[in-house]
Amino acid sequence: MLWMKGVFNMSSQKYAATLSVQEMIAKKKRQRKNWSEKIMPVILQLTAIISVLTTLGILFTLLVETFAFFKDVSLKEFITGNTWYPFSEPGQYGIMPLISGTLRITGIAILVAVPIGLAAAIYLSEFASDKVRRVIKPVLEVLAGIPTIVYGFFALTFVTPILQKIIPSLEIFNALSPGIVIGIMIIPTIASLSEDALGSVPIAIREGGLALGATKLEVTLKVVLPAAVSGIVASIVLGISRAIGETMIVSIAGGSTPNLGLDITGSVQTMTAYIVQVAQGDAGYGTTIYYSIYAVGFALFIFTLIMNLLAQWISNRVKEDY
Amino acid sequence: MAILVEMRKEELMIEQPEVNKEEVYQTKDLNLWYGDNHALKHINLDIFENEITAIIGPSGCGKSTFIKTLNRMVELVPAVKTSGEIYYRGRNIFDKNYEVEELRTRVGMVFQKPNPFPKSIYDNIAYGPRIHGIKDKKILDEIVEKSLRGAAIWDEVKDRLKENAYGLSGGQQQRLCIARCLAIEPDVILMDEPTSALDPISTLKVEELIQELRKNFSIIIVTHNMQQAARISYKTAFFLNGEVIEYDQTNKIFSTPSDKRTEDYITGRFG
Amino acid sequence: MKLIDQEQVIRRMKPRLFRNTFFKYLFLLATGLCLIVLAVLFGRIFIQGLPYLDWQFMNSLPSRKPEEAGIYTALNGTIWLMVVVVPVTMILGVGAAIYLEEYAKKNRFTTFIQVNISNLAGVPSVVYGLLGLTLFVRTFAFGKSVLAAGLTMSLLVLPVIIVSAQEAIRAVPSSFREASYAMGATKWTTILRVVLPASLPGILTGSILALSRAIGETAPLVVLGIPLFLAFLPNSVFDEFTALPMQIYNWTSRPQDEFHALAAAGIIVLLALLIVMNSVAIMIRNKFSKRY
Numbered sequence: 001m002l003w004m005k006g007v008f009n010m011s012s013q014k015y016a017a018t019l020s021v022q023e024m025i026a027k028k029k030r031q032r033k034n035w036s037e038k039i040m041p042v043i044l045q046l047t048a049i050i051s052v053l054t055t056l057g058i059l060f061t062l063l064v065e066t067f068a069f070f071k072d073v074s075l076k077e078f079i080t081g082n083t084w085y086p087f088s089e090p091g092q093y094g095i096m097p098l099i100s101g102t103l104r105i106t107g108i109a110i111l112v113a114v115p116i117g118l119a120a121a122i123y124l125s126e127f128a129s130d131k132v133r134r135v136i137k138p139v140l141e142v143l144a145g146i147p148t149i150v151y152g153f154f155a156l157t158f159v160t161p162i163l164q165k166i167i168p169s170l171e172i173f174n175a176l177s178p179g180i181v182i183g184i185m186i187i188p189t190i191a192s193l194s195e196d197a198l199g200s201v202p203i204a205i206r207e208g209g210l211a212l213g214a215t216k217l218e219v220t221l222k223v224v225l226p227a228a229v230s231g232i233v234a235s236i237v238l239g240i241s242r243a244i245g246e247t248m249i250v251s252i253a254g255g256s257t258p259n260l261g262l263d264i265t266g267s268v269q270t271m272t273a274y275i276v277q278v279a280q281g282d283a284g285y286g287t288t289i290y291y292s293i294y295a296v297g298f299a300l301f302i303f304t305l306i307m308n309l310l311a312q313w314i315s316n317r318v319k320e321d322y
Numbered sequence: 323m324a325i326l327v328e329m330r331k332e333e334l335m336i337e338q339p340e341v342n343k344e345e346v347y348q349t350k351d352l353n354l355w356y357g358d359n360h361a362l363k364h365i366n367l368d369i370f371e372n373e374i375t376a377i378i379g380p381s382g383c384g385k386s387t388f389i390k391t392l393n394r395m396v397e398l399v400p401a402v403k404t405s406g407e408i409y410y411r412g413r414n415i416f417d418k419n420y421e422v423e424e425l426r427t428r429v430g431m432v433f434q435k436p437n438p439f440p441k442s443i444y445d446n447i448a449y450g451p452r453i454h455g456i457k458d459k460k461i462l463d464e465i466v467e468k469s470l471r472g473a474a475i476w477d478e479v480k481d482r483l484k485e486n487a488y489g490l491s492g493g494q495q496q497r498l499c500i501a502r503c504l505a506i507e508p509d510v511i512l513m514d515e516p517t518s519a520l521d522p523i524s525t526l527k528v529e530e531l532i533q534e535l536r537k538n539f540s541i542i543i544v545t546h547n548m549q550q551a552a553r554i555s556y557k558t559a560f561f562l563n564g565e566v567i568e569y570d571q572t573n574k575i576f577s578t579p580s581d582k583r584t585e586d587y588i589t590g591r592f593g
Numbered sequence: 594m595k596l597i598d599q600e601q602v603i604r605r606m607k608p609r610l611f612r613n614t615f616f617k618y619l620f621l622l623a624t625g626l627c628l629i630v631l632a633v634l635f636g637r638i639f640i641q642g643l644p645y646l647d648w649q650f651m652n653s654l655p656s657r658k659p660e661e662a663g664i665y666t667a668l669n670g671t672i673w674l675m676v677v678v679v680p681v682t683m684i685l686g687v688g689a690a691i692y693l694e695e696y697a698k699k700n701r702f703t704t705f706i707q708v709n710i711s712n713l714a715g716v717p718s719v720v721y722g723l724l725g726l727t728l729f730v731r732t733f734a735f736g737k738s739v740l741a742a743g744l745t746m747s748l749l750v751l752p753v754i755i756v757s758a759q760e761a762i763r764a765v766p767s768s769f770r771e772a773s774y775a776m777g778a779t780k781w782t783t784i785l786r787v788v789l790p791a792s793l794p795g796i797l798t799g800s801i802l803a804l805s806r807a808i809g810e811t812a813p814l815v816v817l818g819i820p821l822f823l824a825f826l827p828n829s830v831f832d833e834f835t836a837l838p839m840q841i842y843n844w845t846s847r848p849q850d851e852f853h854a855l856a857a858a859g860i861i862v863l864l865a866l867l868i869v870m871n872s873v874a875i876m877i878r879n880k881f882s883k884r885y
Contacts, residue, residue: 021451021465021507025427028455040781041696047688048697051710051755054748058720061727119623127617128624139628145802145867147809149838150638150860153845157853158637184630191627213602215613238715245717247812252845272719272812279722279816285731293816297723301716308715395775400699427777437768440791450776453786499772506776 062301065294072288078295084258084269086278086289093292095299097258101175101268102303105250106243108179108264109186113239116183117190118232124191125198126220137192144188152252155181160253173255173267181253182246186239193238197231198224234315241307245300247272271300343370345409346510346540347392352406354384354391354564356399361387363564365406369557371509371540374532376555376572378548380587384564385544389512392542393429394422411509427454430508434515436495438487438502443470443479446487446498450506465505473501474531493524497531504535511535513543517550529554548588552576560584638864642857650858654824655840659851664859667840669826670739671808671866674836677743678750678807685747686754687789687796693755694762695784714752721749722816730817737818740830745813750803757799761792794881801874805867811838821846837863 019027070078073093081094120140124133160177164170170177201224209219225232255267256277269277275293283289347369354362362384369375377385390396392408394415408415415425438446447466456462466483470476475497479490487498496516503511513532517525532541532554545551551558552572559569560581568575568584579585645659653663689710697703725745735741765788773783789796814836821843823835837859844856 021456021505022428022509024456024461025451025454025506032455034779037779037781041692044688044692044696047685048692048706050685051689051713051751052706054713054724054751055709057728058716058724061724062720065723065727116623116626119620120627123617123620123624127620136624136628139631143627143631145805145871146634147811147838147863147867149809149811149841149845150634150864153841153853153856153860154634154637156845157641157857158633184627187627215609217613217616218609241715245719247717247719247815248842251812251815252842272717275719275723276812276815279726279818280821294723294727297720301720304715304717305712308712312711393775395771398771398774423777423779425777426775431775433768433771433775435768437766437772439769439772439787449773449786453773453776453778453782502772503776 058301062294062298065291066298069288069291069295072291073295082260084274086292091288091292093288093295095271095296097260098269098271098274098296099299100260101250101254101258102244102270102272104175104262104264104268105179105182105254105270106240108176109182109243110236110240112180112183113186113190113243114236117187117235117239118194120187120191121194121198121232122220122225125195126216126224140188140191143184144192146185148185148246148248149252151181151185152178152249155249155253167265170265171255171267173253173257175254175264175266175268178249178253179264182243182249185246185249186242189242190235190239193235194228194232197228197235200231201227230314230317234311237307237311237314241304241311244307245272245304247276251276271296271303275300343372344411345369346371346411347542348409350407350409352388352391352408353404354387354396355403356387357401361564362391365566367559367566367569369540369542372536372538373557374536374541374543374555376551376558377542377544377561378546378551378558378587379561381546383561385561386514387564388561389514389542389544392510392512393426393431395426395431397422427506428508429510429512430503430506431512432496432500432503432514432516435519436492436499438490438495438498440486440488442484443487443490443498444483446502447505450502454506469501469505470498472504472535473497474527474534475501491524493520493527496520496524496528500528500531500535508539510540510542513541515544515546518546525550548576560587562587635864638857638860641854642859642861645854645858646861650855651862655822655843659849659855662844662855664837664840664862666823666826667835667837667859668862670823670834670839671837673739673827673830673834674743674746675804675808677739677830678746679804681744681747682750682754682804683800686751686800687758689751689755690758690762690796691784691789694759695780695788710752710755714756717812718749718810719812719816721745722813724748725813725817735831737820737833738831739827739834742814742817742819742834742836743830745817746807746810749810749813750807753803753806754800757803758792758796761795761799762788764795765791794877798874798878801870801877805870805874808866808870809838809863811842814839815842837866 073091078093078095080096081092082096083092083094084097085092120136124136128136155177156172159181160170160172160174163174163177163180164172167176205223205227206219209223210216214222250270250273254270254273256269256273257267258269258274259266274296278289278293345368347367349365349367352362352365353360365388377389379385387396391404392410392415396402396404404416410425410429413420439449441449444466447469448462451462451465456465467476467480470479475494478494479498482489487495490498496519500511500516516532517528520528529550532543535541543551543555555572557570558572558575560567560575560579560583562583568579568581570580575584576588579588650663651668652665653661654666655664656662693703693707697706722745725741725748729735729741729744730737733741735744769787769791770783773787774780778786819839820833820835821839823833827834841856841859841863844852844859847853
């Protein structure tokens, strides 16, 4: 074997190269201008900054338009008023009924999603064989991937009629049906995040309990669950946030009657459903009604932001534990 | 060269067998810190061309850090600080005007674990020439064949150049990485424990290859395996706790070491 | 004297084991409930929608008469929407991911961008609609066009794409980068020729999943004022359009059962689209996983 730099001396063929590779590299280098090395980091940084601009855009948009809204309506009325009736003359803008509608539906959703999601998480993390897990996990993923418009259709045309057979006084538009369906929608969120939390509890802790003769259930409920509680709470808070922000299911099946109280059998209106109702209608640009959707959107944004930050704060605390 | 005169050779006790050999690397009072950890302390070493220089020492002695400093790969680690000078062919590699890419084009490196790209065998070898602007298909073909022949792997892969490199065995992958390194015809090849992830038979093949490459390249090899250093290298430097304890011809280091600590390490009292 | 009476422990074991088994099946039941709900949902929609699902349905414009109505304009509009969303999100999303993984120094600004991205992922989609309404429809005066809706949707899915692309880039072993740098490659060359090709399958998988979210998203389109009903096709990104979920929403809001059946048929098409996209994503993931 003979290696000579730059000279290709394999006898049977003719060769194109007459220079050594290093000489070719040096020649090419002189011809090239390496501008991409300097300009690319700048361009890439700009793309990353788009996300910051998006946040600023959301804040700015909501603030400016909300400010316009508060030229017509007092902040006091907005926060403390008990009537939301924007289409009357003059309009009444107390946001409480919308918040009440949102909370009722979110409450129902949580009542559905937490027990089922948690049970599924416990089953998947502690009891299920690999085979079962391979079936259930994709099912949860599919449930999470179904568009909300489909859930809305399902709530209105399937869940509501069935519920009406059980509760005859149930109206076509009600809080119960969309609440249940939103609950189904957020099961995957709670189940998979809670499963992660349960799964990150060290096996040694379980073995400690099992070696003492405790049953799997006892170990799960008394040892694993308490150890994973922060992660589970975080998943529930995230689920609440998604339920509050859910729009299409409540627009389709919840109705458009802003009201206070605890009734879940009649028509309600959530913050999100109100935004949709106005956007679909012909409220002209610049009217108080037009600006009111930004004020409601701002309130919605604050609610979900608090929930998301809370969830992050809780789950960050867990990570420091073990 | 002025730098040659300045070097205090008597401290290093090098016996020069051939007069006309040039230094490829000269380090002068090289220090390196990882944060607060003083990893290399006052290193003064002259490394000569067309020799195999082995660097031995227990884990954590700084031998890997040292070799990675020679092509400034160590700078990929955050919070690294250096002082002193390293002259490569007479130029200080820490000089502001010395582009690190230019240095690394002249100084190739082979890593502990084989790390071919997830590309075809051909594209792996052609990677170096291509990034440096060589696009002519005919020239690339030649470079690929020559490099694979140079790394003694041509006969094993010539019929499957378009296949993914990860279809090769570990030993073949490492020889492929050596071939990839040869493709830009470097001056020096740095090898960081190149056989530590290989089985004995693959190790033997790579060692034979390194012996063969010595004729055309200057090779600096870090090894954990003292027998390997004894088998293949001409000179050996023994590192301990970030310092060079002894640097001499390999047969001298392994037969009559002048430092007690070298003797202890070689006879297996620690490490 | 023994502190623990083994006999008594054994006697108590039976109810404890029974409870264990009972709850195990209770948990299984709850888990199975998800499966049942999914089956009922799919079954119900298929039974309702299949009779209307034919070639004529795919090829017809919307109509007041249920038997003549179709989703041609809606499907067309959804494809137009993707024409904007795919390039915008891929360029911005992958660019931001490269910046954050390869270039960004670990400082406060980077942490801020990262926290900001994860918070954006939690902002309700209807709020993005409000942003798009003010910014794209009114301020930039794009109107209720494909462009306005496409940019709004892009901002909506961008956080998801950035995060998944970051994961894909992070999964590229650093030994690849080292090998490239050691041959004298510059940073950008290394990214372009080594990091991106190696992470491409992961980036594609994540992006397809995120885009499938954009296809089914309705709320932002409603807020933008995208028409529920449109009898012509857009010719450029500046034209008005309607999308598949909007058409479904329109039919769902009608009281007649025939329109509900049409909605179900539209949902089948939408779900089929999502299933195809998800299958492609899973195929890419399986084909390219564990290559190195």
